[in-house]
Amino acid sequence: MLIAHVTFRTLPNDRAEALSALLDQVAEVRAMPGCVKYIPAEDASDPCGLIVVQAWESAARFDAYLASPPFARLGQSLRPLMTAPPVSQRFDATPCPG
Numbered sequence: 001m002l003i004a005h006v007t008f009r010t011l012p013n014d015r016a017e018a019l020s021a022l023l024d025q026v027a028e029v030r031a032m033p034g035c036v037k038y039i040p041a042e043d044a045s046d047p048c049g050l051i052v053v054q055a056w057e058s059a060a061r062f063d064a065y066l067a068s069p070p071f072a073r074l075g076q077s078l079r080p081l082m083t084a085p086p087v088s089q090r091f092d093a094t095p096c097p098g
Contacts, residue, residue, distance in 0.1 A: 001036065001093045002062045004054040008078070008086035012048055019050055021077040028070050034061025048083070059092075 022040035043049030
């Protein structure tokens with residue numbers, strides 16, 4: 001399983017618009033093959049920050065998402081609102097039984 005944790009910042013007045021763009025795609029992304037979780041949220045510790053936590057069955061499924069039209073559309077919406085490039089961390093994880 002691949003876990004992706006993405007953070008980025010906007011200007012304070014753009015944060016709601018950026019979150020809305022993320023939330024608009026939740027159902028579409030969660031319906032993609034291999035998506036286990038896709039959770040966008042405001043960063044409670046940063047009034048300009050947003051977080052997206054994702055879990056995918058495999059790196060290949062995540063790569064397919066990165067090459068998808070929904071991801072491209074999201075980038076077109078979010079890039080102009082970001083004050084700096086996003087910080088993306090990816091982790092290879094094995095789920096615990098149970």
